[in-house]
Amino acid sequence: MRLRGMAHGARLQGMTLLELIVVIVLLGILAVGFLAMYGQVTAHNAAGSQTAEMTWVGQGTLEAVLAQPVSNTFKANTGTLCQQLNTAYSIYQVTCTVSSLPNKTVAGTTYYQYQVTVAVTCASGSCAPMSFAAYAYTT
Numbered sequence: 001m002r003l004r005g006m007a008h009g010a011r012l013q014g015m016t017l018l019e020l021i022v023v024i025v026l027l028g029i030l031a032v033g034f035l036a037m038y039g040q041v042t043a044h045n046a047a048g049s050q051t052a053e054m055t056w057v058g059q060g061t062l063e064a065v066l067a068q069p070v071s072n073t074f075k076a077n078t079g080t081l082c083q084q085l086n087t088a089y090s091i092y093q094v095t096c097t098v099s100s101l102p103n104k105t106v107a108g109t110t111y112y113q114y115q116v117t118v119a120v121t122c123a124s125g126s127c128a129p130m131s132f133a134a135y136a137y138t139t
Helices: 017-066 074-088
Strands: 092-106 109-122 130-138
Touching: 017 074, 017 092, 017 109, 017 130, 074 092
Parallel strands: none
Antiparallel strands: 092 109, 109 130
């Protein structure tokens, strides 16, 4: 029996079973490579998300400390505030440090300087710590 349009003795075009198996194996190898790469990208993305959250926590804490009125009791007041903020973030460890710096005199006025440092780390210790610093002045 001959198919219409085919010459006598011509072969049908197509893939053999062996060629199909080779293609499936090659596609499987490529899929494994892409899945491994996807796992690495997902892990790096999670670390970036954690870094963004730690930045938000550190900057928010620093802003809350700097929002306090700067006076002679600034150092004592911020210590209590930092303890309260530290308990607000359960997965991050927040440490505030307020240091007195040498006084500056400008145009006959003495300014008291304080350096505020906020350090943020994961409570689990699985991430790199981040530090934020700012200065506060009062007369």
